[in-house]
Amino acid sequence: MGKSQCWDEAGLKRGPWTPEEDQKLLAYIQQHGHGSWRSLPQKAGLQRCGKSCRLRWTNYLRPDIKRGNFSLQEDQTIIQLHALLGNRWSAIAGHLPKRTDNEIKNYWNTHLKKRLSKMGIDPVTHKLKTAILSSATGDSKNLSNLSHVAQWEKARLQAEARLVKEAKSRNQNELDYSLETQAQILKELNNNNNSGHSTKFARPRCLDILRAWQSLLPNQYDGILSCGGISNINFLNSTPTLTNMGTMDFNGVTGQCGSELDEVFEALNPNNAGFEEAADDHGDVDIDDGDVSDTWITQISNSTENYVGISKGIWENNDDHHDHEINNKYFNNDVLKFLSF
DNA sequence: AACACGCACAACCGCGAGAAT
DNA sequence: TATTCTCGCGGTTGTGCGTGT
Numbered sequence: 001m002g003k004s005q006c007w008d009e010a011g012l013k014r015g016p017w018t019p020e021e022d023q024k025l026l027a028y029i030q031q032h033g034h035g036s037w038r039s040l041p042q043k044a045g046l047q048r049c050g051k052s053c054r055l056r057w058t059n060y061l062r063p064d065i066k067r068g069n070f071s072l073q074e075d076q077t078i079i080q081l082h083a084l085l086g087n088r089w090s091a092i093a094g095h096l097p098k099r100t101d102n103e104i105k106n107y108w109n110t111h112l113k114k115r116l117s118k119m120g121i122d123p124v125t126h127k128l129k130t131a132i133l134s135s136a137t138g139d140s141k142n143l144s145n146l147s148h149v150a151q152w153e154k155a156r157l158q159a160e161a162r163l164v165k166e167a168k169s170r171n172q173n174e175l176d177y178s179l180e181t182q183a184q185i186l187k188e189l190n191n192n193n194n195s196g197h198s199t200k201f202a203r204p205r206c207l208d209i210l211r212a213w214q215s216l217l218p219n220q221y222d223g224i225l226s227c228g229g230i231s232n233i234n235f236l237n238s239t240p241t242l243t244n245m246g247t248m249d250f251n252g253v254t255g256q257c258g259s260e261l262d263e264v265f266e267a268l269n270p271n272n273a274g275f276e277e278a279a280d281d282h283g284d285v286d287i288d289d290g291d292v293s294d295t296w297i298t299q300i301s302n303s304t305e306n307y308v309g310i311s312k313g314i315w316e317n318n319d320d321h322h323d324h325e326i327n328n329k330y331f332n333n334d335v336l337k338f339l340s341f
Numbered sequence: 342a343a344c345a346c347g348c349a350c351a352a353c354c355g356c357g358a359g360a361a362t
Numbered sequence: 363t364a365t366t367c368t369c370g371c372g373g374t375t376g377t378g379c380g381t382g383t
Contacts, residue, residue: 015376015377016377016378036368037368037369038367038368038369050368050369051368051369054369054370058370087372087373088371088372089371089372090370090371090372101370101371101372102372105372105373
């Protein structure tokens with residue numbers, strides 16, 4: 001195919017755009033639309049190839065582009081989406097209003113990737129670097145924390161990816177629905193936070209799985225996201241307490257939602273090893289109002305390798321002492337570090 | 342003051358997919 | 363159906379700027 005590379009075309013300018021060129025391009029597109037990019041430069045009086053014009057427009061001149069520093073919320077969204085989608089920058093950009101794929105890509109490569117690496121997390125796989133894990137000479141406490149953080153994130157992503165995949169198979173639009181749902185919930189949570197407590201972190205990542213899950217069954221469990229209200233979490237303190245953490249209420253859905261919940265929990269804990277002994281005779285998590293917390297507590301005490309994802313479950317239960325002990329101990333030490341990296 | 346170095350970001354490049362012919 | 367064209371995407375490069383020596 002004799003594809004012509006516009007960069008090779010004689011007489012065309014390359015390199016940085018001048019303000020005059022920007023003005024010409026902007027004025028032309030505002031008046032006529034871009035139409036065919038190939039023919040645009042000549043019509044607009046630019047000594048550039050169409051491709052160069054298109055890039056300049058989409059990455060810089062477009063009026064709906066937001067420039068400037070990325071917010072913490074955007075950071076988290078990018079990391080989360082990258083874990084799910086990989087280097088599909090355009091797809092990631094699709095969920096970050098007013099940000100371009102090029103900008104996100106640059107930001108990832110210059111900031112986020114390094115940040116994750118510093119945390120000991122492989123920015124490609126989002127897994128803990130084994131080299132760090134295997135190191136016997138490092139700070140064992142920090143390594144332990146990193147391990148838990150990475151494990152939780154891995155489990156969370158597995159669950160989310162699975163749920164999204166399943167949703168997608170039911171409806172091609174489910175992925176967008178899930179993310180839009182998350183965005184809407186986040187917006188509501190932000191509004192809630194702004195009107196009441198001020199919080200350092202707007203997004204309770206612990207709800208991500210629930211959101212994805214809710215997206216699968218939006219009509220059946222309307223009340224599900226009343227659980228774990230972020231407004232109850234005060235991140236402003238240096239040693240935050242998780243007051244009233246457990247508000248997840250399975251009343252009325254117990255039994256009906258058991259299988260779905262099991263799927264989520266199995267995804268959270270793919271090996272499901274700890275649950276088998278801790279939960280019930282079925283070798284699985286028994287989802288009953290009241291014994292959920294016991295399951296977690298047993299799980300935590302049996303295997304510290306599995307608690308991170310669970311400790312973010314912030315379940316309502318009938319054992320407040322254990323709840324707060326667990327939440328304060330693990331959530332504060334590990335999850336918060338992840339959130340505040 | 343001059344140079345080296347690293348960082349951030351805009352721009353370039355090549356490829357593939359899909360539309361048009 | 364085959365070929366050509368256009369566009370969009372993701373990886374890479376180039377350049378300007380700030381900082382340290």
